[in-house]
Structures are given as C-alpha cells and as structure tokens.
Amino acid sequence: MQIRLAPQPVWEVLTSAQLLAHHGLAAPFPYQSWARSALSAIGNGPARALLRWVASWPPGIIPQFLISDPRPDDLDLTDACRRIESWEPTGVRDRLHRQFPRGVPPAFGPFAADPARALQTFRRTLEDYCDVAIRPHWGTISETLVDELAHRSGTLATGGVDALLGSLHQRVGWNSPTLTLTAPGVAEGTRDPQRLLLVPLVFARDEPALLDPNTDTTVLGYPARGVANLAGGVNPSPRPGPDHVVQLLGRTRATLMRALSMPRTTTALATELRLAPSTISEHLSVLVSCRIAIRTRRANRVYYGLTDIGSTLLDMLMAG
Known part of the structure; x- marks a missing residue:
C-alpha cells in the first residue's frame, strides 16, 4: 500500500x-x-x-x-x-x-x-x-x-x-x-x-x-497533534476546585504534561517552565517510561510530546 x-x-x-x-x-x-x-x-x-x-x-x-x-x-x-x-x-x-x-x-x-x-x-x-x-x-x-x-x-x-x-x-x-x-x-x-x-x-x-x-x-x-499551540501551547487554567492532574502527577509533572501538548525540546521546556534542564529530563524520563510522552528525533534535535494515551489522559483529568 x-x-x-x-x-x-x-x-x-x-x-x-x-x-x-x-x-x-x-x-x-x-x-x-x-x-x-x-x-x-x-x-x-x-x-x-x-x-x-x-x-x-x-x-x-x-x-x-x-x-x-x-x-x-x-x-x-x-x-x-x-x-x-x-x-x-x-x-x-x-x-x-x-x-x-x-x-x-x-x-x-x-x-x-x-x-x-x-x-x-x-x-x-x-x-x-x-x-x-x-x-x-x-x-x-x-x-x-x-x-x-x-x-x-x-x-x-x-x-x-x-x-x-x-x-x-x-x-x-x-x-x-x-x-x-x-x-x-x-x-x-x-x-x-x-x-x-x-x-x-x-x-x-x-x-x-x-x-x-x-x-x-x-x-x-x-x-493533528499539538493543536493546543493555537491557544499558546498551554491548556487553560484549571477550573475552581481540585486540580486532578496535579493530584495524580504532582505539580511539576502536571505543568510539564500540559506544556507537552505542543512538541518541545528539553531546553525549550526548561526555559519556559524556569526549571533546570536536569529536572526536566528526569520528569520526562518518567513520562516516557509510562507511555504518556514520546521522544522524537528531528535532524539534530530531540522533541518530546504527548502520546495518544497522554492526550486522552490529560483531557479526562481536565474534564473531571
């Protein structure tokens, strides 16, 4: 085919x-x-x-x-x-x-x-x-x-x-x-x-x-993946009440997961979230191992983004 x-x-x-x-x-x-x-x-x-x-x-x-x-x-x-x-x-x-x-x-x-x-x-x-x-x-x-x-x-x-x-x-x-x-x-x-x-x-x-x-x-x-880029690449602020993403993943990983709606490099994530690259890498490794995020090489750069499982999970938690 x-x-x-x-x-x-x-x-x-x-x-x-x-x-x-x-x-x-x-x-x-x-x-x-x-x-x-x-x-x-x-x-x-x-x-x-x-x-x-x-x-x-x-x-x-x-x-x-x-x-x-x-x-x-x-x-x-x-x-x-x-x-x-x-x-x-x-x-x-x-x-x-x-x-x-x-x-x-x-x-x-x-x-x-x-x-x-x-x-x-x-x-x-x-x-x-x-x-x-x-x-x-x-x-x-x-x-x-x-x-x-x-x-x-x-x-x-x-x-x-x-x-x-x-x-x-x-x-x-x-x-x-x-x-x-x-x-x-x-x-x-x-x-x-x-x-x-x-x-x-x-x-x-x-x-x-x-x-x-x-x-x-x-x-x-x-x-297409990454359409949250149209809203600036970041999901909207959580509604009043418990933030289920934070409750499940912790604040740092929750913030990182939201940012991954648009594929980004480790450097870009560290700059945007004001965290050390080593901290970003550590959390990304966990998300990748859990199949929530995926690592993709493009030319000489490595990008991270949400998998379909990650996108679905985020949508469910945001809606809950």
Missing part, C-alpha cells in the same frame, strides 16, 4: 469555518482564543459570507468536490487559494455529482449550474475569510502541521504501516487490509486501499473524516 502525508490548506480553512459557524464564541478548547480573534476581525465584513454559506451545508457534509489533491509541502495559503482559479470547472461539477448522486443540496447548487462562476465566487470568499481569520494565525497553524507531518513520517519510517495507522486516532481502526473509521452510529470501511492519503487538520477537533473511500485513493483527514 502506498501512503502519503500532506497538508490541505483549503480543507483546513473550510474546517475552521465549520467550527466558527456552528460554535462561534462557544468554540471548545483550544480554539476559544482563535475564535474570539477571528470573529472580531470578521465583524460584518465580506468574510462573513463564508460562515453563512458553511452554516447552510447539510449536517455532517464535507464538500469533497472542493478538496483537490494536495502537494507534499502545500503550506502556502496564498498559493492554495490562487490555484482554485486553475481548477477545471467541469471536473468540479463531475466530482459534485459523484458525491451527491441522488441530488445536489441547494447550498452547492451554483457549482452544478455554473461551476466556473461559482469557483470565482468561492475563491474570493475564501480569500476574504483567510485574510482576517486564518492568515494572522497561519504561522502557528503551519508549524503545528509541520511537526505533525514529521512525527507521523518518523512513525511510518521506524514502525511501518501498522504503527502509523494503529496510533493515528482512537476512531481510526486498522486490521490489515481493512481501514475503518467509526463515528456515533456509523462505521465506514475500505478494503485493502492501494493508495492512502493522510491529511492532518488543526481544526478537525476530534472528528476524523474518510473521503472517497471507493475511488483509487482513500483520503483520511485526521486531527
């Missing part, structure tokens, strides 16, 4: 718009700060047109016909928006009808009636939204995606397909040759995909998505 990992800026932007359109200022952690900033910048300006359009989509629908095949290093937001102009209108319309063989939803009707004009409107609307809601945060978003791609590429190189797909997300199942995505009341499976494209998404929350499972390439969008 051939596996590729690549970002997809247009999908990322549309996912962020879905989050903002449906949650607004009530966006969940770690998106609250970004949501406040984005909504303030959007105001009643032209960027709000994208939110109105996204809000009109049928529930649970992802417009696959607007998600093109990404480039391996596709992190140029401006270029991604401009490339929409080069899309073949009839190809977009064909993908639209393939996605909705029983009838195109009204929200996507313009792409069936006049795809060339609809693509022009889509590009302008997307750029208006990106300028105020995404571009000011794109540095943080792209850094998170780069770290995620490096981490997953390393897992594939050292552990193979089973290690990569087995650790991708709790709702993604892999029992060779079957890839399964489960959702509340839903289970989609693809038998022996010959080509698999993995797309990390910062705004996916906890909702991986399987696109075109019956075509030549199976596309799986999944939540």
Whole structure:
C-alpha cells in the first residue's frame, strides 16, 4: 500500500469555518482564543459570507468536490487559494455529482449550474475569510502541521504501516487490509486501499473524516497533534476546585504534561517552565517510561510530546 502525508490548506480553512459557524464564541478548547480573534476581525465584513454559506451545508457534509489533491509541502495559503482559479470547472461539477448522486443540496447548487462562476465566487470568499481569520494565525497553524507531518513520517519510517495507522486516532481502526473509521452510529470501511492519503487538520477537533473511500485513493483527514499551540501551547487554567492532574502527577509533572501538548525540546521546556534542564529530563524520563510522552528525533534535535494515551489522559483529568 502506498501512503502519503500532506497538508490541505483549503480543507483546513473550510474546517475552521465549520467550527466558527456552528460554535462561534462557544468554540471548545483550544480554539476559544482563535475564535474570539477571528470573529472580531470578521465583524460584518465580506468574510462573513463564508460562515453563512458553511452554516447552510447539510449536517455532517464535507464538500469533497472542493478538496483537490494536495502537494507534499502545500503550506502556502496564498498559493492554495490562487490555484482554485486553475481548477477545471467541469471536473468540479463531475466530482459534485459523484458525491451527491441522488441530488445536489441547494447550498452547492451554483457549482452544478455554473461551476466556473461559482469557483470565482468561492475563491474570493475564501480569500476574504483567510485574510482576517486564518492568515494572522497561519504561522502557528503551519508549524503545528509541520511537526505533525514529521512525527507521523518518523512513525511510518521506524514502525511501518501498522504503527502509523494503529496510533493515528482512537476512531481510526486498522486490521490489515481493512481501514475503518467509526463515528456515533456509523462505521465506514475500505478494503485493502492501494493508495492512502493522510491529511492532518488543526481544526478537525476530534472528528476524523474518510473521503472517497471507493475511488483509487482513500483520503483520511485526521486531527493533528499539538493543536493546543493555537491557544499558546498551554491548556487553560484549571477550573475552581481540585486540580486532578496535579493530584495524580504532582505539580511539576502536571505543568510539564500540559506544556507537552505542543512538541518541545528539553531546553525549550526548561526555559519556559524556569526549571533546570536536569529536572526536566528526569520528569520526562518518567513520562516516557509510562507511555504518556514520546521522544522524537528531528535532524539534530530531540522533541518530546504527548502520546495518544497522554492526550486522552490529560483531557479526562481536565474534564473531571
């Protein structure tokens, strides 16, 4: 099986718009700060047109016909928006009808009636939204995606397909040759995909998505690690009452565990937390041995971040 990992800026932007359109200022952690900033910048300006359009989509629908095949290093937001102009209108319309063989939803009707004009409107609307809601945060978003791609590429190189797909997300199942995505009341499976494209998404929350499972390439969008970077890399202050993370791990390890929501080096952790590097190393060794944290080498640097177990544990303790 051939596996590729690549970002997809247009999908990322549309996912962020879905989050903002449906949650607004009530966006969940770690998106609250970004949501406040984005909504303030959007105001009643032209960027709000994208939110109105996204809000009109049928529930649970992802417009696959607007998600093109990404480039391996596709992190140029401006270029991604401009490339929409080069899309073949009839190809977009064909993908639209393939996605909705029983009838195109009204929200996507313009792409069936006049795809060339609809693509022009889509590009302008997307750029208006990106300028105020995404571009000011794109540095943080792209850094998170780069770290995620490096981490997953390393897992594939050292552990193979089973290690990569087995650790991708709790709702993604892999029992060779079957890839399964489960959702509340839903289970989609693809038998022996010959080509698999993995797309990390910062705004996916906890909702991986399987696109075109019956075509030549199976596309799986999944939540990227380290999204707390969007909130400054640190979890919110504990709610009034007992801090369950501190109660379980102690104050130093609890602080360290929260900081590991974004992969960091020992030096960066020592500087941020104002602790001796030897102290940081000692606590990291314990977290790694307990499979709460993972050590990853990138070039000549060693980064530490939370494993899926660590992330789940932190979420449960913060919610408790």
